Structure formats: C-alpha cells, structure tokens
Amino acid sequence: MPKKNIVRKSEVTKLSDNETIQCCIDGQTCPLQVSNLLKKRLFKNENNFYLENFLTEQSIQLKAVLNQCINVGESNSVLVIGPRGSGKSKLVEKTLAELHNENVESFYYVYLSGIYYCYSYSVFFPGIIHTDDKLSLQDMTRQLQLENVTKDKVFGSFSDNLAFVLEALKNGKCTAKSKSIVIVLDEFDCFASHKNQTLLYNLFDITMSQQNPMCVIGITCRLDVVELLEKRVKSRYSHRSILTFPTYDFSTYTDYFKQLLALPDYFDCPIFKYRWNTHVKDLFNSSNFNDILKKQFHITKHIGGIIQLLTIPICNLSYAHPFVTVDDINSSYNSLHADSKSFLMQGLAILELCLIVAAKHVLEKRIGQPFNFEMVYNEYENFSKSCLTGVHISKAVAMKAYEHLLTLELIRSTENQTGNSLAKEFKPMLLYVDASQIRETLANYTDCPTELKNWGDSMFVS
Numbered sequence: 358m359p360k361k362n363i364v365r366k367s368e369v370t371k372l373s374d375n376e377t378i379q380c381c382i383d384g385q386t387c388p389l390q391v392s393n394l395l396k397k398r399l400f401k402n403e404n405n406f407y408l409e410n411f412l413t414e415q416s417i418q419l420k421a422v423l424n425q426c427i428n429v430g431e432s433n434s435v436l437v438i439g440p441r442g443s444g445k446s447k448l449v450e451k452t453l454a455e456l457h458n459e460n461v462e463s464f465y466y467v468y469l470s471g472i473y474y475c476y477s478y479s480v481f482f483p484g485i486i487h488t489d490d491k492l493s494l495q496d497m498t499r500q501l502q503l504e505n506v507t508k509d510k511v512f513g514s515f516s517d518n519l520a521f522v523l524e525a526l527k528n529g530k531c532t533a534k535s536k537s538i539v540i541v542l543d544e545f546d547c548f549a550s551h552k553n554q555t556l557l558y559n560l561f562d563i564t565m566s567q568q569n570p571m572c573v574i575g576i577t578c579r580l581d582v583v584e585l586l587e588k589r590v591k592s593r594y595s596h597r598s599i600l601t602f603p604t605y606d607f608s609t610y611t612d613y614f615k616q617l618l619a620l621p622d623y624f625d626c627p628i629f630k631y632r633w634n635t636h637v638k639d640l641f642n643s644s645n646f647n648d649i650l651k652k653q654f655h656i657t658k659h660i661g662g663i664i665q666l667l668t669i670p671i672c673n674l675s676y677a678h679p680f681v682t683v684d685d686i687n688s689s690y691n692s693l694h695a696d697s698k699s700f701l702m703q704g705l706a707i708l709e710l711c712l713i714v715a716a717k718h719v720l721e722k723r724i725g726q727p728f729n730f731e732m733v734y735n736e737y738e739n740f741s742k743s744c745l746t747g748v749h750i751s752k753a754v755a756m757k758a759y760e761h762l763l764t765l766e767l768i769r770s771t772e773n774q775t776g777n778s779l780a781k782e783f784k785p786m787l788l789y790v791d792a793s794q795i796r797e798t799l800a801n802y803t804d805c806p807t808e809l810k811n812w813g814d815s816m817f818v819s
C-alpha cells in the first residue's frame with residue numbers, strides 16, 4: 358500500500374506565498390485545478406451565482422409567462438432587454454430548465470448552438486445566423502422534426518407555410534393538453550430588419566389569435582427595439598418586457614466577486630482550499646484592490662465586466678504563481694481600459710505634441726470654440742520664443758505636422774463647415790483629445806522636454 362502524504366495544520370500556517378506549496382495531493386496540480394474550476398464558473402456559469410442573487414425577480418416574471426403558456430395554454434410574447442453580459446440568455450435557459458424539471462413527462466427538448474433547452478416544442482433562433490425569414494422557417498421545421506411532413510408540399514406564401522407547420526403540431530383545441538411551442542428569438546433586433554418583418558408578424562399574430570399555445574421570447578440589448586417594429590407588428594406584440602439591468606450597490610458587487618473566487622467545500626485538496634480562501638479574504642482587505650473594484654464598478658456593473666477582469670489572472674495561475682494578486686488585477690484592469698489615444702500619442706513627434714498642447718491652450722482661451730492652424734501656430738511660436746530658445750520651426754514644417762494630426766483624427770474639422778473654399782490654414786477645427794490624456798502622454802513620453810511638460814501641466818493650474 359502506498360503511503361499517504363499527511364500534512365499537519367501547523368505546517369500549513371508556516372507557509373508563505375513565496376514558499377513551495379505542500380498539499381495532501383501533488384502540489385503542482387492544485388493551481389491548475391483551481392484555474393479550471395474558476396474558468397468553468399466564469400465562462401459556463403455552472404453554479405448560476407448571478408441568476409440566483411440578482412435576477413430572481415426577472416426569473417419569476419418570465420416563469421409566470423411561460424407557466425401560463427405551458428400549463429394553461431395561454432399564448433403570449435415577451436422581450437428580455439438588457440446590456441450584453443447581463444444574463445439574458447442564461448435567464449431564459451435556467452427558467453426553461455426549471456419548468457422542464459417540474460413537468461418532465463410532458464416536455465420535449467431541442468439542442469442547438471451549444472445551448473441545452475429542456476422544454477416543450479422549442480425553437481431557438483439566433484438572429485445573426487438566420488438572416489431571413491425563409492431560413493428561420495426551414496430551421497424551425499428541422500428542429501420540430503417536421504421535414505417529412507413539409508418536403509412534398511408547395512406553399513403559396515410564407516404565412517401558409519408557417520400555418521401548415523403549426524397545424525401539424527396541433528393536438529385538438531388550444532387547451533392545456535395541447536403541446537406548447539416556445540420560440541426564442543436571440544438578437545431580436547436583427548429579425549426586425551428582415552423584409553416586411555413577415556416572421557415576426559405571423560408569430561405575433563398567432564399569439565394574438567390563440568391558434569396554438571405559443572410563447573415568443575425575444576432577447577435583445579436595444580432599448581428602442583419596439584420602435585423598429587412595423588405598425589402592424591407592433592399592434593400584435595403584447596408590449597411585455599423584462600429588464601435585466603443591474604441595480605445592486607457596491608457592497609453586493611464585492612460580495613458576488615468573493616463568491617466567484619472562493620473555492621467550494623468539495624475541492625480535492627483541503628490544504629490548498631484553506632490557503633486560497635484565506636488569500637482571497639486578505640485580497641479584499643487591501644485598499645488598492647478595493648480601489649480597482651470601485652473603478653470597475655463605476656465603469657460597468659454587469660457580470661461581463663467581472664469576467665473580463667478575472668480572465669487573465671485566472672488563466673495565468675500556475676505552480677510558480679498559485680494565487681491572484683493585486684498586481685494581477687491591476688494589470689488586467691489597465692489592459693481592459695487602456696486609452697487608445699494615449700498610446701497613439703506616444704508615437705508622435707515632439708513638434709506634433711507641441712501643436713496638441715498649443716491647440717488645447719487655444720481651446721481654453723476661446724472657451725471651446727473651434728480654432729484654426731494660424732491660431733495654433735501663433736500659440737506655439739509664443740511658447741517657443743519664451744521657453745525653447747534657439748529653436749525655430751517654419752510654418753510649412755508645422756503645417757505638415759498639423760496635417761498628420763488631422764490624418765490621425767486627433768483634430769477634426771467641425772461638422773458644419775460654412776466655407777469649403779477656405780484655405781486649409783483657416784479651416785475651423787476641434788481637438789478630440791482630453792487634457793488628462795495629454796498629461797498622461799507627456800508624463801510617459803520618452804525624453805520629453807521639461808519645458809513641454811511644464812507647458813502641459815499649466816493647463817491644470819486654476
């Protein structure tokens with residue numbers, strides 16, 4: 358019998374983060390196991406943390422609509438609206454799965470696009486894949502396994518074809534005994550762009566006329582999606598909507614973050630689980646870590662932002678780097694929210710930076726009114742004469758640098774140009790760079806002249 362590796366609790370408490378990890382199993386596999394577990398939790402949402410904590414009310418609303426359709430035979434339509442990553446598709450999937458568990462014997466399921474839906478006759482339409490109504494109807498026929506019924510039929514119109522497909526599914530009158538049809542339209546706004554919106558019109562018309570017990574669920578991230586519908590389609594839509602916008606505060610946000618990082622009780626190695634969970638607690642006690650979370654929270658509250666923030670640190674876990682640190686989170690945050698214009702300006706010449714700072718000074722003097730090249734060049738000349746003694750740049754060279762800034766769209770012509778015949782030196786322009794971006798660029802610019810930095814900092818002096 359092989360001997361088991363036994364580690365006493367006293368040995369665990371003496372270990373530091375930089376020392377070799379000793380576990381009851383092979384120490385090299387523990388960080389990889391943690392990485393794989395957290396990847397599944399983040400990307401597959403196996404434990405439904407987000408839905409259970411933040412979308413409870415929305416789940417109850419959607420379940421009530423589906424219950425009326427499946428158990429009572431009442432047709433209806435509903436839109437699930439929210440930003441990307443807010444849990445719209447997962448909400449629909451989880452609600453339908455719960456209904457399947459409650460009515461196992463009366464339900465069928467269809468598997469498509471990597472999403473498992475357990476419910477009655479069910480159809481899933483991603484609007485990006487089904488680019489017209491004919492393709493949607495063909496795939497609907499395939500998912501409902503009615504190819505043999507329709508292959509020899511010739512239909513005069515789209516509505517006749519759809520009516521025949523639904524007639525083949527009828528089980529007597531529209532009652533609770535009839536098989537319900539749940540149609541999920543992902544990227545609902547894409548279907549609104551189809552010609553004449555024939556599919557939407559016929560589906561909503563069926564829900565209004567009670568021909569078959571049917572529930573149409575649209576998933577979209579556009580708030581104005583109803584305005585995209587034609588008048589005849591809009592009149593048949595029930596105008597029922599479920600919003601998944603995050604409404605929780607920062608303390609709830611951090612609690613959810615902790616739940617995502619904490620290891621469960623069933624983790625194979627109790628020693629490493631203890632070390633990891635202790636490290637997570639210390640992480641949340643760090644003021645620097647909480648500052649990063651606050652900045653992320655104010656930028657975006659939804660779960661997709663947390664997943665993006667944790668993706669790189671979790672994927673970088675290894676035997677040599679077994680824990681997520683504040684530096685990892687900070688590096689991930691900086692890579693997610695890197696300022697593209699600041700990086701772009703790092704490659705500019707000194708003269709081009711001078712012109713940008715000069716344009717910002719001119720804008721401040723003119724209180725945001727458009728400027729032209731002559732104003733910028735005069736401002737630069739005043740700075741050059743007072744601070745850069747012995748340096749003189751001709752107007753032609755400065756004009757070339759000015760045109761390069763225009764090509765990079767750091768400065769742009771005003772939208773309403775009153776005179777297209779104006780010489781390029783006098784065309785009104787606006788600067789599309791913020792003062793903080795200029796300051797960050799000057800601070801990080803290699804071998805930036807001190808005089809130029811001081812000139813840039815003077816914009817912040819009240």
